Amino acid sequence: MAIWRYSYWDSVMFILSILHTIATVTLVVYWDNFTIMGWLGNIVLLTLMTTYNIIVISHFFSHTPWFVSRTVNMFVSILNSMNIGQSVQAYHLSHVRNHHKYNNDRGVGESGPQDTSSTFINGKEIGEHSTLWNYSALGGIFTLYNSFVRMFWAIFIWQKPLSKADKGYEKLLSMDRKRKVEELLQLRLDRLFQAVWVIILFTLSWKWVLFCYLPALYFSFVLVNIQNYYEHYGAQPENRFANSVSYYGRIYNLLTFNDGYHQEHHISGNTHWKSLPDLRQKYSTKLSAQERIVSPVPAILGFLHKRRPLLHRSINKK
Helix, strand or coil, X not given: CCCECXXXXXXXXXXXXXXXXXXXXXXXXXXXXXXHHHHHHHHHHHHHHHHHHHHHHHXXXXXXXXXXXXXXXXXXXXXXXHHXXXXXXXXXXXXXXXXXXXXXXXXXCCCCCCCCCCCCCCCCCCCCCCCHHHHHHHHHHHHHHHHHHHHHHHHHCCCCCCCHHHCCCHHHCCCCHHHHHHHHHHHHHHHHHHHHHHHHHHHHCHHHHHHHHHHHHHHHHXXXXXXXXXXXXXXXXXXXXXXXXXXXXXXXXXXXXXXXXXXXXXHCCCCCHHHHHHHHHHCHHHHHCCXXXXXXXXXXXXXXXXXXXXXXXXXXXX
């Protein structure tokens, strides 16, 4: 009987998810023995684990759930919701059904972008990107705040599955009644277990939660925002084959399950990560015919790409 829906290589990400949880427990249990350097090490390690989980593990899982069994996929969603401090089901709704539908759009005329994570939101000019500071640092505060608002809503407000912070999620839910109920249930479960997880960590060491966990969670959200910013900065939202930025470094893509193939990922979000290099080959003629951005560094280091062409401005000038 088949266990893995796409590839047994997804087991590596499943194992990494479990190790993330184990590592978190280990850090909080031994917190009292740490020095100042240990405190900093806690924050750095937690930040790296959570950032990697959001960018790679939970990201690919939200597009292509690993298991044939819906029950096991529910467990994975809960597990990584605990790991990344936000609901994986909510991430699926906002990322897969919104971001990949509108592809970092800039809006039409004076109307705002339809993509709620668009880098063009709050740009200084219409059709121009927001600043990196506003998008990453201030956006990280917004994400952290809403994560806890939604978590506490899931605990105390039972008659309404969605909070005011979830404005816009309603239209992203499945039109099928049964699937909609399942998605709302998963959303609730993700957040309830996230809350239980925070309570457990707080019970083990409230100081660790305040001085390690929360700062690391915030820094993770900032880094994830930087990643998304440079996956689209300068690209042409209106062009299916040039609306994202790819990085083809072998080591990075080996360690991140081909995360660097971002343009290919936007061409077909439902394509499994193992097939992204094949997708590049499939569309090689169309991709090579485009003026598009291929970064010399991973997206999270996109600020080092000093001579990046700003293709979106060529549209603005027309």
